[in-house]
Amino acid sequence: MSLAKAESRRLFKRRFTSLILIGVMLVLALVAAGTFLSNQKATPERIAEAKAQAAASFQSAVQEAEREKKRCLAAPGTPDAANYPADCTQMWTPTPEEFDYTWYMPPTFDMRQNFPDMIMVFAVVLAAAAFLVGASFVGSEWHSGGMMNLLLWRPRRLQVLGTKLTVFLGWFTGLTLLLGAAWAGAFQAIALLRGSTEKMTAGVWQSFGLTGLRGLGLILAAGAIGFALASLGRHTGMALGALIGVGAVQIGVFIMAQLGGAAYPEAYLGPLWAYAWMVKEVPLENMSSCDFSANGGCKPEIFTMTWQVAGTGFAIVTVLVVGAALWALRRRDIS
Template sequence: MSLARAETRRLYKRRFTKLVLLGVLLVLGATVAGTWFSNEKVTPAQVADAKAQADRDYQTSLQSAQQDQQKCQAAQGTADAANWPPGCEGLYTPQPEDFNYVWYMPASFEFVEEFPDMISVLAVVLAAAAFLIGASFVGAEWNSGGMMNLLLWRPQRLRVLGTKMFVFLGWLISWTVVLTAVWAGVFRVIAETRGSTEKLTSGAWQSIGLMGLRGLGMVVAAGALGFAMASLGRHTGMALGALIGLGALQIGVYVMAQLAGLKYPEAYLAPLWGFAWLYKEFVVQDYNSCDFSTSSGCEYATFTLTWQVAGIGMAIFALLVVGTSMWTMRRRDIT
């Protein structure tokens, strides 16, 4: 039996792999069920009622604003004038756009607007599962002594570890692609029956497809990191401990950046890099700066973290960890 076939069989037969996949399906199923029952198809009658209600509220608010204006003008020159703005300037005047009829309608799943969030949910869930499965796949081999026995059969360290990793990543890519396709189909059905597929053009599908590819990249990176960290520590717990340690380090860096008065301390948080990668950008504001404008108030300095920068940063980190695991596999004693 070839090494790749043996590793594939071992991966599929592992009980932990099956349990994690079952957990993934349960979480995704709960998300689908929650979306289905919390949305409904909006009828033309409901749209008309919502528009009428929005117009009624606008007219009521407009009348109230006019009465306030009259009271303010009548109070000028009296003791009651202190209760109103000087010269009655700055009193709120409602505008039609303040009463959007959409806010008066029941929740309805708009595919083009809401499905990107569902892609991010799928990517995060699969990335967490990939990290756990990858860490356990190689960590259990080290902990049980299976890696040493395997190297007696195939005394080629890098080939054994590399084959194990590529088999796992190939399996991970296949599962992610299949689940993403099913995910898109399920939410297309939800949009057809409990929402709307308006604006679903070829351009929208292209944008959704590219976001799905970025989600696939995140899942693969998470799986590779889990595998490499567990291989470095020769135990599944090493990967989990390293993940907790990195989380604590992130918090510490964020706090120190704030204390040091550095601009954009949020830019040092890894989850925001993941957000920028999926949604193409993340804008960070420097709340210690204020360029005051009489028309728009404080305008804070901003920094835009783009998906290209986020992707390059995450790829470099993943390659460093994977490369280090391969180097230690070659250099360290196996016993």
């Protein structure tokens, strides 16, 4: 049996992998079910009902405004005079435009507007799963002694670790594409039954596809980093501990940057980079450089973090961590 086939069997025979994948399915199913149940289709009957509610609210507001004006006219010379303006004609008079019927409509899932958020949810869930599975896949091998036994059978260290990583990333790529297609299909059905699919052009689907590809990159980077950290520490807990440690350090740096008056303290937070990678760009404001003017108000300096910058940062971190894991395996004793 080839090493790749053996690693594939080892990956999917692990109970932890099965539990994580089942958990992923449950989370995604709950998100889809919650979206389905919390949205309703904008039928002509519901639109008519919403317009009737808006009209009723407008009439109620008109009546209340008239009562308030009568109180205002009767207020001079009484203790209530302080509660009303001197000119009662300045009091608010409701207009129909202020009672938009769409405010009375139930939530409806718009595929064009709302599905990008669902792609992000999908990417975050799969990235967390990839990190955990990748860390456990190699970490458990080191902890149990299976890696040492494997290296006795296959003494080429870098080939063994590289094959493990390649098999893991390959299977997770296939899993992500399969689940991604099912995810898009599920929300297309939700939009048809409980929302709207208007303005869904080929260009919109292409945009969804590109966002999904960026999500795949985030998932694979998370998996590779979890795998490499666990290999460096020769234990699954190393990856989890490193994740917690990096998170704590980032929060500390963010607080210190704020206290020190740094231009863009949010840029020190890893989740912001992931967000910028997924949504293509995130504007950051430097409030300490705020230029107040009589006409324009505050005009702070703005730095736009683009997906190219975020992607380059993630690529550098991934290459460094994976490279460190390969270097450590080659240089350190495996006993």
